[in-house]
Amino acid sequence: xxxxxxxxxxxxxxxxxxxxxxxxxxxxxxxxxxxxxxxxxxxxxxxxxxxxxxxxxxxxxxxxxxxxxxxxxxxxxxxxxxxxxxxxxxxxxxxxxxxxxxxxxxxxxx
Amino acid sequence: xxxxxxxxxxxxxxxxxxxxxxxxxxxxxxxxxxxxxxxxxxxxxxxxxxxxxxxxxxxxxxxxxxxxxxxxxxxxxxxxxxxxxxxxxxxxxxxxxxxxxxxxxxxxxxxxxxxxx
Numbered sequence: 001x002x003x004x005x006x007x008x009x010x011x012x013x014x015x016x017x018x019x020x021x022x023x024x025x026x027x028x029x030x031x032x033x034x035x036x037x038x039x040x041x042x043x044x045x046x047x048x049x050x051x052x053x054x055x056x057x058x059x060x061x062x063x064x065x066x067x068x069x070x071x072x073x074x075x076x077x078x079x080x081x082x083x084x085x086x087x088x089x090x091x092x093x094x095x096x097x098x099x100x101x102x103x104x105x106x107x108x109x110x
Numbered sequence: 111x112x113x114x115x116x117x118x119x120x121x122x123x124x125x126x127x128x129x130x131x132x133x134x135x136x137x138x139x140x141x142x143x144x145x146x147x148x149x150x151x152x153x154x155x156x157x158x159x160x161x162x163x164x165x166x167x168x169x170x171x172x173x174x175x176x177x178x179x180x181x182x183x184x185x186x187x188x189x190x191x192x193x194x195x196x197x198x199x200x201x202x203x204x205x206x207x208x209x210x211x212x213x214x215x216x217x218x219x220x221x222x223x224x225x226x227x
Binding site: 031033035042043045048050056058088090092094097098099100103104106 | 143147152153154155156157160201205207208213214215216217219
C-alpha cells in the first residue's frame with residue numbers, strides 16, 4: 001500500500017506571496033493532519049480534517065487554511081507569506097489513532 | 111493542556127549497546143495514546159512504537175520497547191542492540207484520540223541520538 005505523499009517536496013517563495021501544499025493520504029485513511037516543523041518552535045499542530053470537515057485546529061493565524069476533498073486528499077494554503085513561515089510542513093494520515101507521515105514539503109520564504 | 115517533555119536534547123551510544131530515551135507528559139485525560147517517532151536526516155517521520163494508556167503491558171517492536179508508567183506519567187524508549195541506522199531525532203508524542211480516528215499529536219522537543227561505530 002502506498003504511503004502518504006506530499007507535493008511539492010521543495011518550494012521557494014517570496015514574502016507576500018501565497019502557497020498551496022498538497023497531501024494524499026494512505027488509501028482508506030479519512031483523517032489528515034498538518035504540522036509545521038521549525039528549529040525554534042519544534043513540531044506544531046496546524047489542523048486536522050476528517051470527511052471534508054475541519055475537526056481540530058491549532059493556534060495559527062488565519063493566513064493558514066486548509067481543506068479536504070471527497071477522496072480524502074487535503075491541501076493547505078498559506079497566504080501573505082512571512083519569513084517566519086519557512087518550515088518543513090508535514091502531513092499525516094490516520095485510520096485508527098496512529099498517524100503516518102508523508103515526506104514533508106520544505107518551504108523557504110525569501 | 112497537555113505537554114510532553116524530553117529532557118535529553120542529545121544522546122550517543124555505541125553500536126550494539128542499549129540506550130534509553132526519556133519522556134514525561136502531563137495530562138488529566140485517562141484515555142490516550144503515546145508514540146515514539148524517529149526522524150532520520152532524510153526528515154521522514156517514521157513511527158517506532160505506540161502505547162495505549164489503558165494497556166498495562168508495555169509495547170515492544172523488535173529491538174524497541176517502552177517503559178510506560180501511567181501514574182508517574184513517564185514513557186521511556188529502550189533501544190537494544192543499537193544500529194547505525196538508528197541515528198535520528200526521536201520524538202515522544204501524546205494524542206487524545208477523537209472517535210478512534212486521528213487526533214492532534216503533541217510532540218516533545220526531541221532527542222538527537224547518535225549511534226557510533
